[in-house]
Each structure stands twice: as C-alpha cells, then as structure tokens.
Amino acid sequence: MADKLSKYRSKRDASRTPEPVPQTPPEPQGGDAFVIQEHHARSLHWDLRLEHDGVLASWAVPKGLPDDPGANHLAVHTEDHPMEYLTFHGEIPQGEYGGGTMTIWDQGTYELEKWSDREVKVVLHGSRAGGRFALFQTDGKNWMIHRMDPPAHDPLPDLSPMIPTEHARPPRDPTAYAYEFAWGGRRLLVPIEGGRTTAAREHPWLRPLAESFGSRTALLDGELTTLSGAEVLVFYDLLYDDGHSLVNRPYTVRRAALEALNLSTAHWQTAPSWPGQAHPVRQAAKDQGLPGVVAKRLDSPYEPGESTAWLFIPS
CATH class of the missing domain: 3.30.470.30 (DNA ligase/mRNA capping enzyme)
Known part of the structure; x- marks a missing residue:
C-alpha cells in the first residue's frame, strides 16, 4: 500500500520544524475527527483537515468556511497530514514550508455523507464550525467548498453611511x-x-x-x-x-x-x-x-x- 504521508514527509525536516513528522507509514483506521487551523503564513488562510483512512485529508481555504450557500470559497487540496496534526499548534520557522504561526481555530467530529476523488460531503460538529459542506474539485489542486444548509449568521450588510x-x-x-x-x-x-x-x-x-x-x-x-x-x-x-x-x-x-x-x-x-x-x-x-x-x-x-x-x- 502506498505511503500516504510520503509527500508530507518530503516537504519537512523534522530537525527544523516543530510539526509532527512520523517516520512510518500510517495505519488505515476509521475515524471522524476534524480540525481547522488558522495559519498566518505567507498569506492568511485556514486549513481544514478531515480524518480519513489513517491520515488527515487537507484543504487550504483562503477565506475560511463560507457562511452563505450563495458564495463558494476556494479550497486548495494539499498533501495528507498525520493524525498528530489534530492537536498541533505553534510557530513553523520562517523559510520552512508553511512558515508562520498556526493556531487551532476549531475541532470536533464530522458525519460523512460522500467521499470520492472529486467530491466530499460532510456535516461538521464543532464549537465554531457547524453545518453541511461539500468540497468539490474544479481543476488540478483547486477545489471549492460550498455550504449546503442555510446561512448560520446574518449576512454582511451592504450599506451607505x-x-x-x-x-x-x-x-x-x-x-x-x-x-x-x-x-x-x-x-x-x-x-x-x-x-x-x-x-x-x-x-x-x-x-x-x-x-x-x-x-x-x-x-x-x-x-x-x-x-x-x-x-x-x-x-x-x-x-x-x-x-x-x-x-x-x-x-x-x-x-x-x-x-x-x-x-x-x-x-x-x-x-x-x-x-x-x-x-x-x-x-x-x-x-x-x-x-x-x-x-x-x-x-x-x-x-x-x-x-x-x-x-x-x-x-
């Protein structure tokens, strides 16, 4: 079986970054955990990670999860991350891959509705993030994330002074x-x-x-x-x-x-x-x-x- 963390490992030097860098391939297992990390790297974004087959499938979402079903957000599919990343936060040194401050924005569990190579549908149950979301591939690494249920918040108003x-x-x-x-x-x-x-x-x-x-x-x-x-x-x-x-x-x-x-x-x-x-x-x-x-x-x-x-x- 292919090592799902080989790409992750190739981008990191365990002697230079505090990130978890396991040296052995992950063991396939079931699980329903998720984490969203706020990442102040070269540009601010949020990393959505869903537990799947012993790793964390990951997407970088520049604008965060959408509140409005009418506005999809870009979600760049990145390499799978190790399970230890569920609790990771800290300072990744500048010059290293993803250098910058990473904090845990939310974590919890999710219900899986669909998982394929081009589309993932989940219901998130977190303290800050909740609701039904669909991730779908558009081209290459580019995916989009769509909110499937009604807005969780009031819409941002468009006003004159x-x-x-x-x-x-x-x-x-x-x-x-x-x-x-x-x-x-x-x-x-x-x-x-x-x-x-x-x-x-x-x-x-x-x-x-x-x-x-x-x-x-x-x-x-x-x-x-x-x-x-x-x-x-x-x-x-x-x-x-x-x-x-x-x-x-x-x-x-x-x-x-x-x-x-x-x-x-x-x-x-x-x-x-x-x-x-x-x-x-x-x-x-x-x-x-x-x-x-x-x-x-x-x-x-x-x-x-x-x-x-x-x-x-x-x-």
Missing part, C-alpha cells in the same frame, strides 16, 4: 446624546471578511487591520483624516460583528462593541466619545480647529443616508 443633519445648536436634551468630534475627513466603510478587506485596494496599509481580525467578520464605519501630519482612519461605529448585524441595535450597544475591539495603532484608532458633554466637547473641537461636533442619540439605530438622530453642530 449614516449622515448627520446640520443643527445650529446642541439638542435641548443633551443627556440623550453622545458627542464626538467632526473630523472633516472622508467617510469610509470597511468590510472585513476572511482576514481581508476590499478597502485595502485603495488603502493597502489596511491589510494588517483585516488580518488582525482573523476569521471574524465585521463592518466598520469611520473617517479618513489627518492627525499630526499623518493619514489616520478614525473608527466611530461598528455595524456588523462576528456573524451578527448591529444596524438595528442602539448606538450604545454598537459603541460598546466597537470599544471592545481595542482598535488603536498609528494608522487607525477608535474615536473618543463623550455622553452628555455637549459644551466641553464643542469647545475642545473649536480649540483644535475642527469643524464641529456630532451629537448621536444614545438610543438610535444605524440609519443609512441623512438622519436626524445624528446632528452636526458647527464649532
């Missing part, structure tokens, strides 16, 4: 609002999915932001502005987070979820917000030469287009 209505003075009930600086920049909605964002096409420096989210899907609302001579993306709203739309949730809920992300680097940061402090924030905006402040109703949902729930108050 919420625009404040200009108002000459602060609202009559200042305690019903939070106050933020009006930055005078350019609005930018940033969708993040599968560790990538389409916003990076125009702003390549946003790629590390998207990678930092891993498999977490999000939609951020912010503004490109200049601070201390450098372009910075200031975030002030979170519209979708980890499978759930926040559009209909009140501002206070969205704001708390945004702050929990701890977005703070030299290139992007979370905008400060001060509930109930209309006059001090307006004066601070004037002192810093900013156009004004935006008053945001604490109980307001996110309303695309112009809305009276957000008020732009000039300095």
